[in-house]
Amino acid sequence: MSKIIFFLVFAGTYVQAQNIEDKLAFKKCRKEFNKKICLSDEDNDSLLFYLDKCPNEIGPVENHGCPWPDTDKDGTLDKDDACPTIFGVPENNGCPPSTKQDDCEKFYKQQQIKYEQFQAEHQDIGKIYSLLNKRILKDALNLRKKDMLNNNFGISFGYIQFSLVPDGGCDDPNPTKIKNYLISKFWNKDIFEYASKKYNKEILIRRMYFDKYFNPELEKLMGKDTFQYLLQYSNKNNNSIIIPSKTSKKPENYIPIYIQFITPYKIEIVNSASPKIYEYKNGQWESNKK
Secondary structure, eight states, X not given: OHXXXXXXXXXXXXXXXXXXXXXXXXXXXXXXXXXHHHTOXXXXXXXXXXXXXXXXXXXXXXXXXXXXXXXXXXXXXXXXXXSTTSOOBGGGTTBOTTXXXXXXXXXXXXXXXXXXXXXXXXXXXXXXXXXXXXXXXXXXXXXXXXXXXXXXXXXXXXXXXOOSSOOSTTOOXXXXXXXHHHHHHHSXXXXXXXXXXXHOOOEEEOSOOOOTTTHHHHHHHHOHXXXXXXXXXXXXXXXXXXXXXXXXXXXXXXXXXXXXXXXXXXXXXXXXXXXXXXXXXXXXXXXXXX
């Protein structure tokens, strides 16, 4: 009888040992989960939990248990998409129907170089904007003093804009990318926290799309602090950021704060009856009515 028990224990141990293909991965898993979970296959995709990069989603073994992504949301998976970052059609292997892939790819690379040069030339612009952002916020809200006294009003910021479906063809992406870069340096975690505490109003940022495919790009653009701060207030149901007020009730309307970059150093408040322009000269910001 003892021999039979020994054999069964040995056989069970042997089978489990056979299941552990990557001992380091298994050891890492065991630091967080018990052995039963690590050796389970909850999503039934034939890849054990400790080896599965997406343990709750069915995915092929070739992609470590994760579904193949479709970055440009055009219905053609990245692994089969000849233009994985450009919205296209299946008939053209995921590329736009009326463009030449090589020409567009070359064009986009050239534009990316120009954009990176722009970033390098304006890498300290956030410090310059910190001399102005609170002032613009105050000036814009002063134009709506009556509404600011009304608890039914919150504050809405125009912020980064990302298209879920990139433009087809060889459209120049840089105007939007440059605007996003500048706006992310102008409105940041510090100013959002300041606005929330100073004015005790709910803060709304519309059309902010947080998604696992865009998040790395967003974090790089905003900076880690601003990205993490806004991410915690992300509302996935309507693609917006809502920073609640601690004391005021839920607003019915919002006072919009929108700015336009005439140049990186010349900024206009565009949502007021009497627009103001601010220009950076000789180390300081000067303003005048349009």
